[in-house]
Amino acid sequence: xxxxxARRIRARGFTLVEMMVTxxxxxxxxxxxxxxxxxLLARHAVANEAGAMLDAVRLARSxxxxxxxxxxxxxxxxxxxxxxxxDARVGxxxxxxxxxxxxxxxxxxxxxxx
Numbered sequence: 001x002x003x004x005x006a007r008r009i010r011a012r013g014f015t016l017v018e019m020m021v022t023x024x025x026x027x028x029x030x031x032x033x034x035x036x037x038x039x040l041l042a043r044h045a046v047a048n049e050a051g052a053m054l055d056a057v058r059l060a061r062s063x064x065x066x067x068x069x070x071x072x073x074x075x076x077x078x079x080x081x082x083x084x085x086x087d088a089r090v091g092x093x094x095x096x097x098x099x100x101x102x103x104x105x106x107x108x109x110x111x112x113x114x
Contacts, residue, residue, distance in 0.1 A: 056095030063099055071099045 014022075060073040074084035076096050084096060 060097045067099050073097050
């Protein structure tokens with residue numbers, strides 16, 4: 001009778017050694033895949049920024065055609081997103097497109113816009 005009870009209570013699952021081997025293999029696979037993932041993320045970030053710039057250029061072109069005059073496209077400073085950034089060392093967040101009546105009358109701005 002005891003033998004039959006012992007057979008029914010048999011434990012199921014993984015042993016500690018099997019789990020350690022599985023974790024070691026998973027860690028090795030992740031270690032091999034991490035460098036390629038890093039380069040993939042870098043390529044994706046560059047493509048994303050290029051797409052954002054292209055969208056801003058298209059919007060600026062559309063606004064210039066709609067208004068019949070020059071528009072200004074500039075990068076913004078993360079600290080002041082409503083103003084153009086002139087510091088190349090500061091990171092930027094978005095592109096700013098605006099039309100200015102002053103720019104249409106100013107020779108300095110016309111040179112910059114042409």
